[in-house]
Amino acid sequence: MEPTVQFFSGFAASDMWFMAEAAWRTLLISVVSISLGTLLGVVFGWLLYEGKFWATAGLAAFLDVFRSVPLLIQLVLFFNFAPIVGLNLDAFASGVVVLTIYTAALVANVARGGLEAVGAPMRRAARSLGMSYWQTLRHVVFPIGGRAVFPSWIGVALGVMKDSALVSVLGYVELLRASQILITRTQEPFLILAIAGAFYFALSYPVARYAEKLEQRWATQ
Amino acid sequence: MFDYNFHWRPVFRDLPDLIAASLVTLQVAALAMLLGIVMGLVLALIRLHGKGPLRWFATVWVELARNTPALIQLFFFGFGLGAFGIHLSPFLIVLMGLTFNCAGYLAENFRGGFQAIPDTQLRAARSLGMTVWQAYTRIIVPQVLRIVYHPITNQMVWAVLMSSLGMLVGFRELSGETQFFASRTFRIFEYFAVTAVLYYAIVKIILLGSRVLATRLFRY
Numbered sequence A: 001m002e003p004t005v006q007f008f009s010g011f012a013a014s015d016m017w018f019m020a021e022a023a024w025r026t027l028l029i030s031v032v033s034i035s036l037g038t039l040l041g042v043v044f045g046w047l048l049y050e051g052k053f054w055a056t057a058g059l060a061a062f063l064d065v066f067r068s069v070p071l072l073i074q075l076v077l078f079f080n081f082a083p084i085v086g087l088n089l090d091a092f093a094s095g096v097v098v099l100t101i102y103t104a105a106l107v108a109n110v111a112r113g114g115l116e117a118v119g120a121p122m123r124r125a126a127r128s129l130g131m132s133y134w135q136t137l138r139h140v141v142f143p144i145g146g147r148a149v150f151p152s153w154i155g156v157a158l159g160v161m162k163d164s165a166l167v168s169v170l171g172y173v174e175l176l177r178a179s180q181i182l183i184t185r186t187q188e189p190f191l192i193l194a195i196a197g198a199f200y201f202a203l204s205y206p207v208a209r210y211a212e213k214l215e216q217r218w219a220t221q
Numbered sequence B: 001m002f003d004y005n006f007h008w009r010p011v012f013r014d015l016p017d018l019i020a021a022s023l024v025t026l027q028v029a030a031l032a033m034l035l036g037i038v039m040g041l042v043l044a045l046i047r048l049h050g051k052g053p054l055r056w057f058a059t060v061w062v063e064l065a066r067n068t069p070a071l072i073q074l075f076f077f078g079f080g081l082g083a084f085g086i087h088l089s090p091f092l093i094v095l096m097g098l099t100f101n102c103a104g105y106l107a108e109n110f111r112g113g114f115q116a117i118p119d120t121q122l123r124a125a126r127s128l129g130m131t132v133w134q135a136y137t138r139i140i141v142p143q144v145l146r147i148v149y150h151p152i153t154n155q156m157v158w159a160v161l162m163s164s165l166g167m168l169v170g171f172r173e174l175s176g177e178t179q180f181f182a183s184r185t186f187r188i189f190e191y192f193a194v195t196a197v198l199y200y201a202i203v204k205i206i207l208l209g210s211r212v213l214a215t216r217l218f219r220y
Helices: A013-050 A053-068 A071-081 A091-118 A120-128 A133-170 A175-186 A189-220 B008-013 B015-049 B052-067 B070-084 B090-116 B119-127 B132-147 B149-169 B174-185 B188-217
Strands: none
Touching: A013 A053, A013 A091, A013 A133, A013 A175, A013 A189, A053 A091, A053 B188, A071 A091, A071 A133, A071 B149, A071 B188, A091 A133, A120 A133, A133 A175, A133 A189, A133 B070, A175 A189, A175 B070, A189 B052, A189 B070, B008 B015, B008 B174, B008 B188, B015 B052, B015 B090, B015 B149, B015 B174, B015 B188, B052 B090, B070 B090, B070 B149, B090 B132, B090 B149, B119 B132, B132 B149, B149 B174, B149 B188, B174 B188
C-alpha cells in the first residue's frame, strides 16, 4: 500500500485570518499613499492655480504623464529603475512612492477644481475684510472649495485603494497577493477570489455610500 | 554615477512588434467599450425602470464593478471560472473583465444622463405618435450620449490603461508583449520605458480623436 502524499489542502478557518491580515496591509499601503498623495496633490493643485504660465504648463504636463501611463507599467518601471539610481527600496516603499505620485497627479486636478470653485470675487471680499492671503485660504477657500470637490476626492481615494491591488506584482503581500498564495495551495480560485472581492467591497462600499449621503446633506443645506 | 548599461538597441529592434501589439490593445479596449456602452445603457435603464430580480441583478453588477479592483474582476473571469471548468482564452478574459468593469461605471454615468432629461420629452415624443422604442432611440438616447460624451472618452482612456492588466493573465497586448520581450532579454527597464511612451501616445491620440469627433458631432 502506497502512502498518499497530500500536496494541496482545502481552505481552512485560519486562512481567513491570513486574508484579514492581508486586507489590513492593503488598507495600510492605501492610507499611507492616499494621505501623502493628497498632501502633495493639494500643493500641486495650488501651484497649478496660482503659478505662472510656464511653470503651470510644465507641472501639468508632468502630472499628465502619470495619468496617461498604466499604473502597472509605472510600478514595474519604478521597481526596476530604483536600483539603477542606487535606491534600495522594498516592495512596500516602491509601492508607496508610485501610488503617492499617482494619487498626487489625480488630486492636483481635483484641488485646482476646488480653488476655481471658490471664485475670485469671494476671495477679494475676504481680502477686503482684512484677511491675509493665508487666512483667506484657511478660512474661506479650503472650507468652501473642499466641500465642492470632496466627492471627487473620495472617488480618487477609493480608486487608488482598489488600484493598490497592482502592488501585488512587486511582491508586497496585500489582499490580492495573499489570495494568489492561497489559490496556489488550495486550488480553489473561485472561493478565494470571492472572499478577496468581499474584503475589497467591505473596504470600499461603506465609504462610497457615506460620501454619497454626505454629498446629499451638503447639497440641501 | 550609474554603473548600469542601458541597452536600447534590442528595444528599438522590437519596436515594430510593440507597435503592432498596441493595435491589439486598442482593439480589445475599443471592443470592450462598445460592449460596455451597450451593457451600461441596459443596466442604467434597468436600474431606473426595472423591478424584482432584474433590478437586483443590475444593482449587484454595478456595485461589484465599482467597488472591487479591476484586477480581481479580471482574475475572476480568468481563474475563478476555472473552478467550474470554464476556461477562457486570455483575450476573452481581458475582454470580459474590461466589459464588466466599464459597463458598471458607464451605467452610473448613463443613469445620471437619463435623469438629466425631463420626463416630458418622452411624453411629448409619445404624443406625436412615436413608439417607446422610437422615442428612446431618436429622442432620449442621443441626448444622453451627448451628456455622457466626456465620461465615455475618459472611460475609453481608462479601458486602454486597464487593458495593461492583460499582462498578468498572459494576454499578448502591449504590456504582455513587452513582458515577453523583457523576460527574454532581461532588459526590463528599457522595454517598459518604451512601452510607457507608447501608452502615453495612444492616450493622447484617443483624446485628440475624441476632440475632433466632438467638433463634428456637436456642431449645433
